[in-house]
Amino acid sequence: MTALPPDLLLASQEDLASSPTFDVLDPATGSVIGTVVDATPSDATRAVDAAAAAFPAWSSLPARSRAEVLRRCHDLMVRDSERLTRLITAENGKSVADARAEVAYAAEFFRWFSEEAVRGEGSYGEAPAGGARILVTHVPVGVAALVTPWNFPAAMATRKIAPALAAGCTVVLKPAAETPLTALAVAGLMREAGVPDGVVNVVTTTDAAGVVTSWIEDPRVRKVSFTGSTAVGRALLRQAADRVLNTSMELGGNAPFVVTADADVDAAVAGAMVAKFRGGGQACTAANRFYVHADVADRFVAKLGAAVTALRVGPAVDERSQVGPVISEKELTGITELVESAVAHGARIAAQAPAPATGWFYPPTVLVDVPVGAAILAEEIFGPVAPVVTWSDESTMLASVNDTEFGLAAYVYAGRLQDALRIGDRIEAGMVGVNRGIVSDPAAPFGGVKQSGLGREGARDGLREYQETRYFSIDWS
Structure with a gap:
């Protein structure tokens, strides 16, 4: 059985040492390669507790400080690329060449958004009617819930985590039950890079509906980003509508x-x-x-x-x-x-x-x-x-x-x-x-039209998905 990293949930595994577990299988043989915590909706709420507590300090860090942490994440993924490659091949089954390419692609999101983090945008101008000035800034949306699929277990995680952290958000991440080991390994490298406890919280579970529903219904969660099937995306959008929740959906293709x-x-x-x-x-x-x-x-x-x-x-x-x-x-x-x-x-x-x-x-x-x-x-x-x-x-x-209903x-x-x-x-x-x-x-906006999704990942667009626009009207009489 594969030795697992220690960070199974939240900042430490010790809190859930007695929790139920589930097996991770090798799709080439069907054999068990690892065992991870099978978190409950209550555990998912504890993840939000950690993310909400960490948000004020992380969001107030200078952009340069966040950028340097993200760049270290990139460097550590490059350093450990072969270990991550073997982990992806074990739980996902893709070839070594494809897994190695995915690790390089996944690491690049950390580098790209480390550079975007310091390129803050805003605007300042005169109100057309006079008497006021218009100041526009962008602020982090808050705690973001991220849900990723099994087909790119490293890249789908970093494509969401990197822009969220660059914007100043904290996150709770539910990787696919088929491929949780890679997400846990990436989280371990992020801790080594200096990401503070509570900023990134990985929740492994076989109860995807229960965990994600608990996040969508939690008023402290201000953003949900999902990659997966169009059918599941539609269901999540219906749930998110009750709270008018900020959503990004990267759904099916044809x-x-x-x-x-x-x-x-x-x-x-x-x-x-x-x-x-x-x-x-x-x-x-x-x-x-x-x-x-x-x-x-x-x-x-x-x-x-x-x-x-x-x-x-x-x-x-x-x-x-x-x-x-x-x-x-x-x-x-x-x-x-x-x-x-x-x-x-x-x-x-x-x-x-x-x-x-x-x-x-x-x-x-x-x-x-x-x-x-x-x-x-x-x-x-x-x-x-x-x-x-x-x-x-x-x-x-x-x-x-x-x-077709798809347009990715x-x-x-x-x-x-x-x-x-x-x-x-x-x-x-x-x-x-x-x-x-x-x-x-990573430098291009990734996303589709029609029922292939809402929003974009990558490029400057990916950062904006985790920001809200704020406008100040300044008296200038």
Whole structure:
């Protein structure tokens, strides 16, 4: 069993030494790799007690002081990158290369927001009617409740924690029950970096609804930031409405990947391998459906199929593995049912990589002849399956692309940049990758439109999510 860090909840584990626990499983084998505290709603309230008590001192620190702590957090994550990589592969199952990339990406949020913390913005001007001056400042919103998913256990935590702390907020964090170990390890590094007790409080639990509801109903919590499914996001928004609670929602996706007739097919295939199969396709930004022009469809499918067939699937303990297991047996069953349904309605498996027979592995797959109304085009697959649809008429293709409640990410490959931008501009998505298969960057605003969410993470926008605007009207008679 993996040795766990000591910071299981709040500032110390000793307070909950007799609490119930739950096991963390390795998705490659189903074996137990660790045990963590299974917190209750009462424990969650104690986390808010700690965050509320720490807020006055943390929010009043000079921005430079907060920035230096965040920069130390970055440096310590870089120092411990291999340990964090192994932890992610153990509880999440993604390949070593993908886990290592996630750690670097996660650490960068601490560096980016350490720099943003000191770039305070405001404005000062004369009231148009005269007689007064207008002064506008930004202040921390207060205690923030953060809820993160299992697919990026380090990056989803730091993408929320870093801007919250930079703004002067304190936080309570509920990581996914499938992957709590990484969040606990990051919290331990933050303590080592000098984050005071009570500023960051990690609550591990299998009672997600009870814990999060207790936070939403607590008047001391002034912000909730959630990353997860659209269905859960809708439920949280209904709860938050009763308190008119400040919310940020990063929800589901159904990203289209468009390839035009004059696209560089080799580049498009390389981009598709990143956009679809990074992390085994278990990302909200993962390409979910491929719209390939009929003129290049055969070449694209042949090259993509060859690349997919060559993928090495296996547990991350073998560093040669490029695709690991999906997170749970439930997810494996869902992916299997989507593919079987598509095949039953006329789709055909064009290519498939071999995968282990034991563990929660789904073989990376390319589907062709996918019917337009197939469920696999409408639902978020969250697995290593690439359904391909051919198109000839651009308007018809775009109508299909936009026929979804989701609007998070999209990808366009075209020979002419003007065509790529024109098509991208007509796609209803918050982020568009143009001739590249990745869109995430700490310096860029991450988020979607329609039912893919509210608000943005990353960039200056991410800091503003944890601030309120305050206006002073100054007599100037």
